[in-house]
Amino acid sequence: MNQPAPRSAIRKLADICLMLIFFGLVALLVARIDQDPEAVGLSGSAYVIDGDTLVISQQHIRLKGIDAPELAQTCGRPPALRNCGQLARQALQKLVAKTEVHCEEQGRDKFDRVLATCFVGQTNLNRIMVETGQAIAYGDYRDAEVIARGRKLGIWADAFETPQDWRRTHDQATETSQPEQSLVSETIDGVVEWVNGLLGGIW
Known part of the structure; x- marks a missing residue:
């Protein structure tokens, strides 16, 4: 039975970068949710x-x-x-x-x-x-x-x-x-959705 070919170093690096982006965006979203807007x-x-x-x-x-x-x-x-x-x-x-x-x-x-x-x-x-x-x-x-x-x-x-x-x-x-x-929130959410799509295709 043929064994799957090992991933290339570039593919592994890309996976790591995508994971870092994903978890970084999750941290931003959590901070945004936890922060109460001050009355101006x-x-x-x-x-x-x-x-x-x-x-x-x-x-x-x-x-x-x-x-x-x-x-x-x-x-x-x-x-x-x-x-x-x-x-x-x-x-x-x-x-x-x-x-x-x-x-x-x-x-x-x-x-x-x-x-x-x-x-x-x-x-x-x-x-x-x-x-x-x-x-x-x-x-x-x-x-x-x-x-x-x-x-x-x-x-x-x-x-x-x-x-x-x-x-x-x-x-x-x-x-x-x-x-x-806000536009910033919508942009972040859109990027998170995009990263999730990429990770779903890789993993």
Whole structure:
């Protein structure tokens, strides 16, 4: 019976290099998972884009845990439709007008906007937007939403689509309050998958 030919020195060296790359990437992934991102402070005057998005020092900031109506979105029933998207924007503008806003970063969304909880003084902007019926709870602030619903404030005064449903029916991108994988993370994961494929073919 013929014995398999021994591997060449080059093949063995290639195997060792691939193993080192693989285990190095695994170590990087473990370090990335174990490391908790520190909250990054953003402070200054704010420009309001819509009911849940601000700009401070050219940084786009998405208010985490809430979802406000889109700018073109209307609420209520004909003929008494209200432009609830514009009303939410105006409500947030009043809250931040002529004062400093402080935001605590808690990740990024898939549009690379900062996800944050923002404050004017001691007032939590995320919470107050939900509590006054200008946004719905989207992962957080369920207690504030109960208050708004009970008092029929803002969008709760009449029928409305959730912002997520409105975006879906109007073919607009669905947003998320949860951090998405960064480009670096996706690249590392892709390389790990590639190395796994190579190792699977060798071993």
